[in-house]
Amino acid sequence: MAEIINVSAIAKTEKEKLKSRILTYKAEGKPVPTLATVLVGEDPGSVYYLEMQKKNLEALGGTMLKITLAEDTSEEDLLSMIGELNGDDKVHGIMVLFPLPKHINEERVAESISKDKDVDGVNPINIGLLASTSGGVAPCTPSSVVEILKNIHGELKGKHAVIIGRSNIVGKPLIQLLLREHMTVTVCHSRTSNLPMMARSGEILISAMGRPLMIDEKYVSEGATVIDVGTSELDGKIVGDCDLESVLQKAAYATKVPGGVGTLTTTILIRTLLDLYDESFRK
Amino acid sequence: MAEIINVSAIAKTEKEKLKSRILTYKAEGKPVPTLATVLVGEDPGSVYYLEMQKKNLEALGGTMLKITLAEDTSEEDLLSMIGELNGDDKVHGIMVLFPLPKHINEERVAESISKDKDVDGVNPINIGLLASTSGGVAPCTPSSVVEILKNIHGELKGKHAVIIGRSNIVGKPLIQLLLREHMTVTVCHSRTSNLPMMARSGEILISAMGRPLMIDEKYVSEGATVIDVGTSELDGKIVGDCDLESVLQKAAYATKVPGGVGTLTTTILIRTLLDLYDESFRK
Structure with a gap:
């Protein structure tokens, strides 16, 4: 008998696990897991996606730092913003929404995200580690x-x-x-x-x-x-x-x-955030 | 009719192309393409391989800078040697022979080789670029x-x-x-x-x-x-x-x-060296 896979049920189970991981962090006096997102411009699909991701993350006990930059932001300014987030101890994951406006080089942006906060696995180092070790970050x-x-x-x-x-x-x-x-x-x-x-x-x-x-x-x-x-x-x-x-x-x-x-994807993104979070305390 | 592939003939043709590429560099007054190799210890297989690679490279007009370090060289000293080679304009490719002695972390060594000189494609950035762009370096x-x-x-x-x-x-x-x-x-x-x-x-x-x-x-x-x-x-x-x-x-x-x-592999390694060499003059 053919069966349609109940992915919502899988997501629900996964969310329960993530919720209890975050409760444990709080009980241990650790900071709130925080995802920084960077959107250049106002693409309605991306805006909608971020709103949904924010709601999901907050429902599980995390927070999202939503950064929106003007469509004509220079590559230099974007890279310097990412540099700040890389250095910010309160940020555990960084997601830059692609595609970026044409005047910005996406490869350079991907390479600029610290591999330890690269929640979407876009930095070539993470792609390389994914392909050659048991580490790395997968999208x-x-x-x-x-x-x-x-x-x-x-x-x-x-x-x-x-x-x-x-x-x-x-x-x-x-x-x-x-x-x-x-x-x-x-x-x-x-x-x-x-x-x-x-x-x-x-x-x-x-x-x-x-x-x-x-x-x-x-x-x-x-x-x-x-x-x-x-x-x-x-x-x-x-x-x-x-x-x-x-x-x-x-x-x-x-x-x-x-x-x-x-x-399931937004839930798995949060799992990756928590994995990077755990890793940051191991260092 | 089954045929055994004549790989030597393929290597010969490829060598002719590489030889003429190096002749062109010389005619243009460019430096001699140079591969730096780093061997820690005295594994006889590696010593033999390097001798052969040296002969091949010199026959085509390039040079090899053979560095041999003692078996008990510290990771720190090896990394600092690689750092020097990374910064040396006269070196166009770097190959560290694996496996390394157990007290040295191979992943850290692979990551330390400048991606622009990583002739063996061991730096995770090159593995990642190979997997996600038209760039990167393949072994x-x-x-x-x-x-x-x-x-x-x-x-x-x-x-x-x-x-x-x-x-x-x-x-x-x-x-x-x-x-x-x-x-x-x-x-x-x-x-x-x-x-x-x-x-x-x-x-x-x-x-x-x-x-x-x-x-x-x-x-x-x-x-x-x-x-x-x-x-x-x-x-x-x-x-x-x-x-x-x-x-x-x-x-x-x-x-x-x-x-x-x-x-064919030693010849293709030289082709990769020349590709990195060309790339270094494009920057």
């Missing part, structure tokens, strides 16, 4: 995918996952996270020959392309788990990469969009 | 594999490669290099279920396990290209991961060991 979306897979399957070792998409925020860090779970990993993308056949070779299929409703039952092996990381707008509605009804003809488990992976 | 062995594949196939786009092994010096950087070529990539390892079947799913198979003669025709699809990156000692002889005779019953092309990938 919240691929981490959420792993959390969902662990919930469904328990042990992932030896299973074969096919990822469609090789972006820096989902596909590529996901390769590293799945290898850490000792999974066999195949990475497909727009240039892959015979994509449906490749996709069917996996017991687990993760689609992160942003191609609305492209994945149907032809891409899914019998009994597979399908995680949909795509979000696109189609006829005014938010849809995923998967045609869910068709996918469920073959899959044993699948996530929906909306109400799937995205339901 | 010479995976780069050699790509060079061989390009020689055999020309265009690699859309082809499916299976890598066996996920080490930091071969398997993991190779994922990134093959994705840059727009290949579909599968990574297998010791925990992979049904390894022969997974291996057979690729048109290209790259084995980098170090398990002597483990790969036979059961792992190879008809007409595949097989690249053997393994080197092990068996009964006093150097052998690869592949039982070549068996592999050639299925493969169209295969490399041998010795006389395969290893024949």
